[in-house]
Amino acid sequence: MNDGAPATLRVAVLGCGVVGTEVVRRLLTNASELHARTGTRLELVGIGVRSTATPRDPVVPTELLTEDLRGLATSADIVIELMGGIEPARGLVTGALAAGASVITANKALLAQHGPELYEAADAARVDLFYEAAVAGAVPVVRGVRESLAGDKITRVLGIVNGTTNYILDEMTSGGLDFEKALAQAQELGYAEADPTADVEGLDAAAKAAILASLAFHSRTSLDDVPVQGITSISPEDIASAAQTGHVIKLLAIAEQGTYDGVGGLAVRVHPALVPVEHPLASVRGPFNAVFVEAEAAGTLMFYGAGAGGEATASAVLGDVVAAARHRVNGGKAPSESAHAALPPMPAQAVHTRYQMRLDVLDVPGVLAEIAAVVAAHGVSIETVRQGMRDPDEGAALVIVTHSASESALAATVADLDTLEVVERITSILRVEGT
C-alpha cells in the first residue's frame, strides 16, 4: 500500500456511550497530533447509534449521527465498535471486516464468545482487528503479550482485571468493611453498577481471562473453558485470617501451563485467592487493574493502570486506531492470532495449587490428629496449621494451609472432613497464588 498511501482515512464509531463520546472527543480535538502520528488525516465520517433522538454530549456533532449502523460499518476504512453485547455488534464487525475495514473493538463479551471466528475473518481480509481496550482498559497488556513477548514463552498469567471487585476487596481489607457495605460504597462512587452481578460473580473477569489465555498461549479459549468463582462469599474473617499470614485476598484471572497425566495443558480460571503482601499484585489498590506475566526468558513482568472509565478506555482505543492507521498508510497488518501452539484445556480437577482451609472444630484432644489423618489419606500434605479466630466459648478454629494439591484431591479431602464429628463447619476454602 506504500505506493498509494491515502491522504485521508474514513473512521466510523459505532456506539456513543461514555467511551464512544470520549473517542469522538479525542478524534476531533487531537486531529492534528493524530495526523502527525499516523501520516494521514483521520476523518470521522459517522457515529452509529440506536437512536439519533437520544440527547448527547455537546462534543458529538449531531450531523454525524446515524442509525444506519450497517451502512456505516461497511463504508469506512477504520471501524471502532463500542456498542458492547453480542448482536448487533457481531454482525457489524463481521460486515466491516468483510468490507475491508480495520476494526477496533472494546467488546470483551464478543471476543470471549466469538473471538476465533473474528480473528479468522480479519486474517482472511488481511486487515487488523485490535482490542486493547477489551482487557484491563488502558493497561497495554494485549500489545505487551502479543508483541513484546512474541519471542518468549509465557508460562503463567495472573491478572487483576476487574476494578469493581478489586475496589471492594481493597475496602474490605483497608477499611474493615463487610462485602455488602463495600459493594454499596462502590456503587455510590460509580465503581459498581446497580446490578453488580457480572462483576462480583467474576463473569467480567472470566471473559477477560479467556481473551488473555487465547493471546498468551496461542490457544482458542472461550468463556466456557473458564471455571469462575466470584467474591460474594468472602467474609471479613477471610480477609483478617489472610492478613495474619501476610496475605491479601484478590480476585485473580489465571491462565497457566500445567501437566495432566503427563500431558501439557492449559488451565484458565477465575477465583479469589490469597496473594502474599510482597507480591507486586498485592499493592494494586482501589479500582486499578494489573496483569502479572511470567515468561521463560523475561521472568516476571507486570502491566498496571486504570481498568475502566471512559477516558482510559478511549486512550487504549485510540492507540489501536493509530496502529491500524499506520498499517493502512505504510502497509502491513498485525500478526494473525494463530493457534499454532495450542495447548489442550486442562480439566479443572487437575489444576494444582495451594489451599487455605478454615475449620470450626470441637475443642477436644486429638482433633488435629484426626484431621491430619484425613488430609494425609488423600495424599495432600499440610504446610502449616494454626489456631483460627473464634470465641473460645464456642469451640476452636483451625486454619490449615496445604502444599500444592490437585483440585480433585482437595475436593475429596473436604468431603471427608465434612463427615468428621470433630469438624463442626468448614468456614472457607481459598486458594493461595503468586508463590
Add this chain to the structure above:
Amino acid sequence: MNDGAPATLRVAVLGCGVVGTEVVRRLLTNASELHARTGTRLELVGIGVRSTATPRDPVVPTELLTEDLRGLATSADIVIELMGGIEPARGLVTGALAAGASVITANKALLAQHGPELYEAADAARVDLFYEAAVAGAVPVVRGVRESLAGDKITRVLGIVNGTTNYILDEMTSGGLDFEKALAQAQELGYAEADPTADVEGLDAAAKAAILASLAFHSRTSLDDVPVQGITSISPEDIASAAQTGHVIKLLAIAEQGTYDGVGGLAVRVHPALVPVEHPLASVRGPFNAVFVEAEAAGTLMFYGAGAGGEATASAVLGDVVAAARHRVNGGKAPSESAHAALPPMPAQAVHTRYQMRLDVLDVPGVLAEIAAVVAAHGVSIETVRQGMRDPDEGAALVIVTHSASESALAATVADLDTLEVVERITSILRVEGT
C-alpha cells in the same frame, strides 16, 4: 512486500557476551516457534565478534563466528547489535540500515548520544530500528509508550530504570545497611559491577531517561540535556527520615512537561527522590525496574519487570526481532521517531518540585522563625516542619518539606540558610516526587 514474502530471513548477531549468547541460544532452540510467529524462517547467518579465539558457551556454533563485523552487518536482513559502546557499533548500525537491514539494538549509550541520526537513517531506508532492550531490559515500556499511548498525550514519565541502584537503596531501606555495605553486597550478588560508577552516579539511568523522553515527548533529547545526581551521598539517616513520613528513597529518571516563563517545555532529569510508600513505584523491590507513565486520557500506567540480565534482555531483543521479521514478511515498518511535537528543553532551574531539607541547627529560641523568614523571602512556602533525629547533646535538627518550588528559588534559599548562624549544617536536600 506481500507479493514476495521471503521464505527465509538472514539474521546477524553482533556481539556475543551474556546477552548475545542468550539471543543465539533462543534463535536456535526456539526456531520452530519463531517460524510460526513470524511466518518465515529466521536463519542465523553469522555472529560478529572481536576475536574468534575467545572461548564461548557451547551453544554458540563456532562456524558462525566471524571477525568481519562490517561484512556481516551489511549482508543480513535483520541485524542485532549487542556490542555496546559507541564505536564500532555506530558505524555498523549505520551501515546495516543503509544496506536495507532492520536493526535491533540494546545499546542505550549509542541511542542516547546518536539516536536522532539513527532514527533518520532508518526512516530514509524505510526499515525498522527497534530498541526495547535498551530501556529497562525486558520491561516493554518502549513499545507501550510508542504504540499503546500513540493516541494519547503523555504528561510525565517517572522511571526506576537502574536495577543496581534500586537494589542498593532497597537494601539500605529494608536491611538498614549504609551505602558502602549495600554496594558491596550488590557486587557480591552480581547486581553491581566492579566499577559501579555508571550505575551509582546515575549515568546509566540518564541515558535511559534521554531515550524515554525522546520517545514519550516526540523530542530530540540527548544525554547532555539530562542533569544527573547519583545515590552515593544517600545516608541511612536520609532513609530513616523519609520513612518517618511514609516515604522511600528511589533513584528516578523523570521526564515531564512544564512551563517556563509561560512557555511549555520538557524537563528531563535523574536524581534520588522521596516517593510516598503508597505510590506504585515504592513497592518496586530489589533489582527490578518499573516505569510509571502519566497520560492525559489513560491516567496512570506502570510497566514493571526485570531490568537487566542476559535472559530478560534477550526476551526483549527477540520480541523486536519478531516484530521486524513480521514487517519484512507482511510489509510495513514501525512509525518514524518524528519530533513533530518537540517541546523545547526547560532550563533545570525552572523545574518545580517539592523539597525535603534536613538541617542541623542550634537549640536556641527563635531558630524556626529565623529559618522560616529566609525561606519565605525566596517565595518558597513550607508544607511541614518537624524535629529531626539528632543526639540532643549535639543540638537540634529540623526536617522541612516545602510546597512546590523552582530549583532556582530552592538554590537561593539554601545559599541564604547556609549563612545563618543558627544553621550549623544542611545535612541533605532531596526532592519529593510521585505526588
